[in-house]
Amino acid sequence: MKKVIAITNQKGGVGKTTTALNISAAMALEGERVLIIDSDPQGNLTSGFGIKKDQIKYGLYDVYSSGVSVDEAIMETEIPRLRVITANSDLFGAEIDLLEKNERETTLRQIIQPLRDEFDYIFIDCPPSFGLLTLNALVASKSVLVPVQCEYFAMEGLSLLIKLLWRIRGSFNVTLDLEGILLTMFNRHLALSHHIAEEVRKAFKAKVYDTAIPRNILLAEASGYGKPCIIYAPDSPGARAYAELAKEIINENRLLV
Numbered sequence: 105m106k107k108v109i110a111i112t113n114q115k116g117g118v119g120k121t122t123t124a125l126n127i128s129a130a131m132a133l134e135g136e137r138v139l140i141i142d143s144d145p146q147g148n149l150t151s152g153f154g155i156k157k158d159q160i161k162y163g164l165y166d167v168y169s170s171g172v173s174v175d176e177a178i179m180e181t182e183i184p185r186l187r188v189i190t191a192n193s194d195l196f197g198a199e200i201d202l203l204e205k206n207e208r209e210t211t212l213r214q215i216i217q218p219l220r221d222e223f224d225y226i227f228i229d230c231p232p233s234f235g236l237l238t239l240n241a242l243v244a245s246k247s248v249l250v251p252v253q254c255e256y257f258a259m260e261g262l263s264l265l266i267k268l269l270w271r272i273r274g275s276f277n278v279t280l281d282l283e284g285i286l287l288t289m290f291n292r293h294l295a296l297s298h299h300i301a302e303e304v305r306k307a308f309k310a311k312v313y314d315t316a317i318p319r320n321i322l323l324a325e326a327s328g329y330g331k332p333c334i335i336y337a338p339d340s341p342g343a344r345a346y347a348e349l350a351k352e353i354i355n356e357n358r359l360l361v
């Protein structure tokens with residue numbers, strides 16, 4: 105195992121799930137053994153892989169709340185080396201069940217512990233909120249990848265998130281690190297996109313990935329076909345950007361074993 109990376113931002117619709125889908129697929133295509141965990145009761149990542157309800161025996165909820173073993177919840181995808189743990193609206197219930205547990209913030213960390221030899225990277229797609237599901241993801245992770253939409257108020261949301269990360273580091277996970285900040289939905293024809301990108305790069309410097317993800321309708325369209333864009337339209341600008349990002353992440357972590 106090299107790393108567990110949570111993909112998170114409390115702001116909705118900034119590209120978390122699109123990033124999770126495509127980066128996990130791109131890294132598996134680069135030869136890494138990848139598990140992606142859908143930790144959002146909206147289940148968008150699960151649908152993004154074209155997984156239908158009747159195909160799912162056990163999802164993340166069953167592992168959290170029904171004592172099902174994590175191995176039983178891991179499903180194959182059409183991409184070699186890429187596995188997924190699914191979510192659906194049942195997962196809302198896990199948040200309530202967790203409230204009654206003693207070790208309520210470390211449950212996911214314990215769940216993935218046995219998978220250390222099986223995967224190189226585990227990604228966790230978080231919901232747009234700061235509840236117990238997000239807290240579990242952040243406590244289970246080594247680092248955090250933050251997609252930021254090139255839109256108004258991006259910086260405000262980002263400052264809040266960074267404050268929260270340091271708080272979690274202080275209280276629950278002393279080694280939690282910022283993996284990187286990813287500019288998403290970048291429109292090179294819009295002055296606003298350039299302005300936000302500049303502001304974020306100025307504030308977070310080397311922590312911002314060189315690769316920015318362009319606004320590209322094929323990224324949205326691919327989900328409708330139940331495939332990561334990197335498979336659906338590999339030559340599209342969006343897919344290419346995620347392939348570049350995968351290389352950046354692998355390169356930055358190349359010394360890890």
Ligand SMILES: Nc1ncnc2c1ncn2[C@@H]1O[C@H](COP(=O)(O)OP(=O)(O)OP(=O)(O)O)[C@@H](O)[C@H]1O
Pocket residue numbers: 115116117118119120121122123144146148230231232288289290317318319320321323324325327342
């Ligand atoms: N680079 C992009 N270009 C065009 N559309 C995009 C891009 N990235 C994401 N989208 C679309 O924008 C919408 C929101 O993206 P996504 O679901 O990835 O965000 P999210 O942060 O996971 O949302 P939520 O907070 O609800 O979980 C989706 O319809 C998605 O297909």
Ligand SMILES: [Mg+2]
Pocket residue numbers: 120121122144148230231
């Ligand atoms: Mg999402």
